[in-house]
Amino acid sequence: MLLKVGSKGEDVKKLQAKLGVGADGVFGKGTEDAVKSFQTKNGLTPDGLVGEGTWNKLFGMQQLITEPSSPVVAQPVTSVAGLKLENLRGHIPEAVINQIPDTAARFELNTPLRLAHFLAQCGHESGGFKATQENLNYSASGLKGIFGKYFKEAGLAEQYQRNPQKIASRVYGGRMGNGPESTGDGYKFRGRGYIQLTGKDNYTAFGRAINEDLTVNPDKVATQYALLSAAWFFTKNGLHKLADGGATDAVVTQITKRVNGGTIGLPDRIKHFKEYYNLLK
Secondary structure (H helix, E strand, O other), X not given: OOEOOOOEOHHHHHHXXXXXXXXXXXXXXXXXXHHHHHHHHOOOOOOOOEXXXXXXXXXXXXXXXXXXXXXXXXXXXXXXXXXXXHHHEOOEOHHHHHHHHXXXXXXXXXXXXXXXXXXXXXXXXXXXXXXXXXXXOOOHHHHHHHOHHHOOOOOHHHHHOOOHHHHHHHHOOOOOOOOOHHXXXXXXXXXXXXXXXXXXXXXHHHHHHOOXXXXXXXXXXXXXXXXXHHHHHHHHOOHHHHHOOOOOHHHHHHHHHHHHOOOOOHHHHHHHHHHHHHHHX
């Protein structure tokens, strides 16, 4: 895949949304400038071309999961703390809306400010509430570009390329509560959920919070608890309290830095925060 000036389509829209520029699906000069800026900040060649290295750096191994083709029948949404959840219909997936009451009640996302900040981060990190787990299907060049410190030896990346299980076991092995590479814990506890839950320690802690041993079946984080695990992360890191700071761009920026480690896609996060906040307040 190579995206450049003149390219059109859904991949361009996804790229633009991630960069926080107008997502019209047409790769123009504005998109090219945003790509060059991202490449410069992340140690990539600032040529404005989006190949595998830039794409993987942007999306951090996320895999888009196709939504069910059968329509989800809208059901009345149980409110929590007076939040106007019905207003979110048509703005986020119905399946996500139906999970909000329980999630908000469990993790104190019980004000328009807290919930809007939370949903804006989840939506951006997951590509519109679609990505629920890491892909890790990297080529050798992708591994060197993103996980270079784990593949310094000549020929090592070629031995791991296109093998997600081996890649995760190496990259995540021996840290975050995972056993060494040989145990396969790195793959077993790879990133899942709308805000990627990663590492055995986090799976264990989240499981305790909901009274379920998720080390036995970690896939549940992707299939059942994508939103709930993100809410646990949000609360654990004090972001619901940070959200109480207000509806300013500065607060969105603070929260984004905690979630993302930087400010990638900040304009898109701000846009969606304002959208959700206006619907909820």
